[in-house]
Amino acid sequence: MGQTSRAGVYKDLLTDSLSEAVDEMIIATSQLTVIETLVEEIGSSDDVPNQIKLITTRDTLQKADSNFVVSSRLNQYFDEGILNIRTHPEDHPPAVFVTVNQITYVHPTSGGEGILMSTEDEEVVISVREQYITRWKNGGQFQLSNPSYARMLESIGQDLGGSMQESIQSVFESAGLSQRDGTQMDEVDVYLLMGALNEKQFYQVCSWGEDMGIASRAKFSNHKRALEDAGLVTTEKVATDVGRPRQRLLLAKETLKNASPQEVIQVAQSVV
Known part of the structure; x- marks a missing residue:
């Protein structure tokens, strides 16, 4: 039957x-x-x-x-x-x-x-x-550690702008990142690299990431240093009205300044 x-x-x-x-x-x-x-x-x-x-x-x-x-x-x-x-x-x-x-x-x-x-x-x-x-x-309950994908995209668009949102969405939805295949980058590296591609302030990126539950500011700082040591990311000082100057994330390689989000990730995967 x-x-x-x-x-x-x-x-x-x-x-x-x-x-x-x-x-x-x-x-x-x-x-x-x-x-x-x-x-x-x-x-x-x-x-x-x-x-x-x-x-x-x-x-x-x-x-x-x-x-x-x-x-x-x-x-x-x-x-x-x-x-x-x-x-x-x-x-x-x-x-x-x-x-x-x-x-x-x-x-x-x-x-x-x-x-x-x-x-x-x-x-x-x-x-x-x-x-x-x-x-x-x-069965037992299990608390997933990451925020909802849709809420994350909405939040990053509101806090860091549409271009940053589009870059992140493009990378996370590209082939090779939906499944762990041995070359997948840590999400903190992805946020920092896309922040550099879009020339966002490091403080804004890591503050947003911590508020969303992506990672602590300490983890963002550690990953930023690692990307700097790898020659992928650099920073420039941004003057503020009050307090110490902040850092703007930039891509260190001139060849990547006009690259697509996927091209930036591909180069980074070959280095880190």
Whole structure:
């Protein structure tokens, strides 16, 4: 009764499993790849469930939380009422998608491939769904450490200007930054480099970052020094009416003065 299986590219199978215009779906996973795919699909597709309950292990969620873009998107979707998250210590299959009338399992094989198995058998669906509803009810809360992506963009536009907002959005939404691939830059470096590209005052950038919960002023200062030592960022003094002069962030390399945000990041990734 309604049982299917097929092989294919693992990520494509995950995407297909999410493309269900249903009211509610429970997703259980122990894999970061599944959470990253979920973040991408909610942000780019209309064919996703109206409400998603995500069950995962604390360890997997901590890995997701360490990726600024993934974490801040998860928080945004929580704020929007699309996504809720619980942690559960039991091992989960790589990816299980549970709706009121279908259970879908997606397992990775090798070389980026995978296999999808689904069933609409009523007894199986009821049994498995009850199992994951129980896991959901018994699951723990997890506080993501990064602010909502949408709130962050709105705030940076208000406090640091439209050009800074556009630069940050361009970088965080470019290929290679939505998933941790070994070359992803720390978000503090991204803010400082985009601040330098837009010639913003260091005080304004780090004050905004601390107020938003991105990082402390001390961390911004440490990262600024590291970027200066790497020959990527420099500063110039800006006179103020009261108190000590402040520093304006500038790109140290002349070749980057008219570069795009992505080009600045690419050069920085090759250096730091």
